[in-house]
Amino acid sequence: MSKNKILIVDDDDDIRHLLKYNLEKSGFITNIAANGLECIEMIKSYNPDLILLDVMMPGMDGIEVCERIKSDPQNKNILICFLTARNEDYSQIAGLEAGGDDYVSKPIKPKVLLSRINAILRRKSNENPKEVKNGIQINYEKYVVLKNGEEVQLPKKEFELLSLLHSKPNFVFRREQILNHVWGTDIVVGDRTIDVHIRKLREKLGVHHIVTVKGIGYKYIT
Amino acid sequence: MSKNKILIVDDDDDIRHLLKYNLEKSGFITNIAANGLECIEMIKSYNPDLILLDVMMPGMDGIEVCERIKSDPQNKNILICFLTARNEDYSQIAGLEAGGDDYVSKPIKPKVLLSRINAILRRKSNENPKEVKNGIQINYEKYVVLKNGEEVQLPKKEFELLSLLHSKPNFVFRREQILNHVWGTDIVVGDRTIDVHIRKLREKLGVHHIVTVKGIGYKYIT
DNA sequence: CAATTTTATACACATGTTATTCACAATTAA
DNA sequence: TTAATTGTGAATAACATGTGTATAAAATTG
Missing domain, CATH: 3.40.50.2300 (Response regulator)
Structure with a gap:
């Protein structure tokens, strides 16, 4: 801090x-x-x-x-x-x-x-615990991500997706959970949508931050 | 338990x-x-x-x-x-x-x-990291297996199979039980399928962890 | 409010992984 | 020894994910 x-x-x-x-x-x-x-x-x-x-x-x-x-x-x-x-x-x-x-x-x-x-x-x-995890820091108020101190602007969906994964490092979120939290339950999206957003995040933050757990989902690793 | x-x-x-x-x-x-x-x-x-x-x-x-x-x-x-x-x-x-x-x-x-x-x-x-069973530890959140502290990523079925055996060390699971737990009751698979998965686990974790009980099934030994 | 840019989603296909099968070899228990 | 059972290598099927590109939707801007 x-x-x-x-x-x-x-x-x-x-x-x-x-x-x-x-x-x-x-x-x-x-x-x-x-x-x-x-x-x-x-x-x-x-x-x-x-x-x-x-x-x-x-x-x-x-x-x-x-x-x-x-x-x-x-x-x-x-x-x-x-x-x-x-x-x-x-x-x-x-x-x-x-x-x-x-x-x-x-x-x-x-x-x-x-x-x-x-x-x-x-x-x-306590209100918004914004610890740095693996070089990535999230500022929920400014809606901005800090990658090694450098601001990276993420679009809404990408930001929310990252926030979710980042909120519980190393925890594997099932695809279903990700859909529910980021997209909501009443919205139906194709099953490649999550992947595409994950790809965008990896492009912007570096490939090594988000790990695929095949058959289950994704996790943000520290 | x-x-x-x-x-x-x-x-x-x-x-x-x-x-x-x-x-x-x-x-x-x-x-x-x-x-x-x-x-x-x-x-x-x-x-x-x-x-x-x-x-x-x-x-x-x-x-x-x-x-x-x-x-x-x-x-x-x-x-x-x-x-x-x-x-x-x-x-x-x-x-x-x-x-x-x-x-x-x-x-x-x-x-x-x-x-x-x-x-x-x-x-x-698993929360309170009690003794490691025979060098193998399972982290369900990260969906990884720790083999002497080193992370091993297992595919879904292998992970579930190991989880089952590992949950009750030294208890012999009958092949039928294994099928029910890992594959579910309504799915029909050939009778060599379990063996193949056991083999994979043995390859990845070392042969000595899972023991065959001929005519019955398998057990994870400590 | 139309034009433009950005963001979100879709989709087809490539790629890689995982699950399963099968034939046959090895093992074991009686 | 033999019959049953399990192990194994290799092939294939099934599946999940990554990716390029197209398109739609939304936001921004003049």
Whole structure:
């Protein structure tokens, strides 16, 4: 698992750098933004996994920043953790929290923050376990396959077929199972269809990843 | 190895009894439940090894029943095999399948069901890698045989034949039994067919693993 | 919305594998 | 020894899969 990138957004310079220091010491890659605008501009280039977002900021407040971020489907897998001051109104945050994120109250205790961050990331990584298997990594959200780090765009059916096989490495999927999962039960396709898609995958990923088990089906090997 | 207990859960009375009849004929102990609630109530007292669980049922559907069962750590070694109708949505089953179970599509052919059940049970009994029997180990998921740790790919019939013999080391299977299990009861093959397959296995695994019992059949020795 | 490109499927045929048969040799048990 | 049974080599049948190409369907683009 590669290091997680965290974007710290707070108008207070001291807090920014305190957090940066602590998080980097714990192995995260960090970057900082002083306000909502900077944050939004930075997302594209920095592509953080998680944003620590101060709620109370001059100009655009954290809630609004969050809404803007989440409104772009491209960012739907970016996690947001609010930093809230004591006495802050939690009602709005509560709503967002239902979306899966979290918040930490100031004053921030590094240990608390850290465990909170780890919890969020763990939750997230459980959601879509994208381990690398045999040089092939699948990103279900971006709908893209990484072959030795290099992005390979696969058409829908090929992607789904690979996902299935990849989800259980070394497990032999019967042709019937493959049909049911990738094509669905009500669709009838010729019996060469699976083979053709397997061929395409082998062309794109290299022949050695998918192994035929004659009379049964196919398996993705590690 | 004691007889395996199977709990059959389906709302259709005919199917329940058809399955019960077939499975008992094949040597399983069975019990039936007509819906999810009955099933769950029955688990504690009956303690099945495997549950055949219809997906589409009035009230609680099979998926939910499964989730409930699996949520209790006590039941974690109960196997679940879904019975699915054509046109059923497999997306949820896919996830559960990753847990190690399987499914059979309706209309259920007794022979398919039986071989599926046996595969699941074998897979299971193979899970905790106990002693290797005479240097030969079978991996039912990968559909390979490990000969001193080295993978050997066997064709379907050879694999099934070996699986059968291997499942009960030192037990002599009569030729008739072998035919029934590997070839099925309605298929007629010449009387040299078994021998030929045995020969192939001996070639691939070494002659000393399978012993002929003249006039009776064969056994896999440890 | 028509043109174009991409993706999905079909199909015929090549290829390779697996299953089976058969004639006959070897073995074994009585 | 003999009759039954099993082992074996080689031929063939049956089958499953790979592949080139055609076509259909879907998505994209101007």
